[in-house]
Amino acid sequence: MSSEKVVLSVDGLCAWYGAAQVLFDVQLEVRRGEVIALMGRNGAGKSTTFKGIMGMLARQQGNVRFLGHDISRRAPHDIARLGLGFVPEDRRIFTDLTVMENLEVGRLPARDWDHGEALKWNPEQLFELFPNLGEMPERLGGRMSGGEQQMLTVARTLMGNPYLVLLDEPSEGVAPLIVEQMSNMILELKRKGISILLSEQNMHFAELVSDRAYVLEKGQIRYEGPMADLVSNDQVRRDYLGV
Numbered sequence: 001m002s003s004e005k006v007v008l009s010v011d012g013l014c015a016w017y018g019a020a021q022v023l024f025d026v027q028l029e030v031r032r033g034e035v036i037a038l039m040g041r042n043g044a045g046k047s048t049t050f051k052g053i054m055g056m057l058a059r060q061q062g063n064v065r066f067l068g069h070d071i072s073r074r075a076p077h078d079i080a081r082l083g084l085g086f087v088p089e090d091r092r093i094f095t096d097l098t099v100m101e102n103l104e105v106g107r108l109p110a111r112d113w114d115h116g117e118a119l120k121w122n123p124e125q126l127f128e129l130f131p132n133l134g135e136m137p138e139r140l141g142g143r144m145s146g147g148e149q150q151m152l153t154v155a156r157t158l159m160g161n162p163y164l165v166l167l168d169e170p171s172e173g174v175a176p177l178i179v180e181q182m183s184n185m186i187l188e189l190k191r192k193g194i195s196i197l198l199s200e201q202n203m204h205f206a207e208l209v210s211d212r213a214y215v216l217e218k219g220q221i222r223y224e225g226p227m228a229d230l231v232s233n234d235q236v237r238r239d240y241l242g243v
């Protein structure tokens with residue numbers, strides 16, 4: 001994959017819950033090694049966009065392409081197997097399994113990367129990325145703090161060796177130390193060439209890690225551009241983000 005390669009493209013994504021339309025022609029693109037922030041207030045449609053990309057909505061239309069595959073009509077597990085990892089907002093770890101066992105559940109075969117290099121995570125590498133988890137490999141999921149569970153969810157997704165990770169609100173409701181580990185982790189993934197699409201309400205966190213941003217309001221993309229431009233654009237921030 002060249003560095004300019006488009007990994008994910010979403011075109012004309014529309015979605016409904018019952019009769020209510022909540023996404024209107026959402027269009028976005030993620031290239032290799034990019035960190036993209038999908039921003040917007042509560043209810044703007046960030047989580048729904050992620051679910052739409054993963055083919056998890058009962059009613060949606062539009063085109064979603066991942067590494068040249070049309071994934072618009074594929075099942076979520078098929079999409080994950082192509083190398084698209086999804087970390088949902090609600091932490092879905094197994095509470096009666098240990099950290100190590102939770103990681104094993106996420107394991108998928110290694111993937112080819114450029115020039116013969118393989119993309120293949122193991123628990124030891126993940127413990128370097130998430131030092132907190134490394135201190136508790138035998139801890140039961142149910143006995144971890146919310147932030148530790150959040151990390152474990154990300155680590156388990158990485159065991160599937162994704163080329164792109166969708167991260168839904170990684171900084172929400174977690175302690176500052178864990179937020180810091182999250183941002184370091186994202187930058188380390190970027191260095192490896194892995195792409196990240198994250199949904200975020202926290203401008204400071206998004207600014208620390210993201211290259212570009214899209215802003216959603218009422219299910220529509222209202223702004224797209226370099227992260228630094230969004231940070232200095234008071235009007236967009238005020239109109240669509242309330243900050």
Ligand SMILES: Nc1ncnc2c1ncn2[C@@H]1O[C@H](COP(=O)(O)OP(=O)(O)OP(=O)(O)O)[C@@H](O)[C@H]1O
Binds near residue numbers: 043045
């Ligand atoms: N399961 C559902 N059934 C009906 N409406 C829903 C459902 N999930 C979300 N919605 C509605 O769809 C719209 C978009 O919600 P979504 O969760 O995608 O927003 P969000 O930007 O991710 O916000 P949040 O940060 O609160 O999760 C909102 O109006 C929300 O109330």
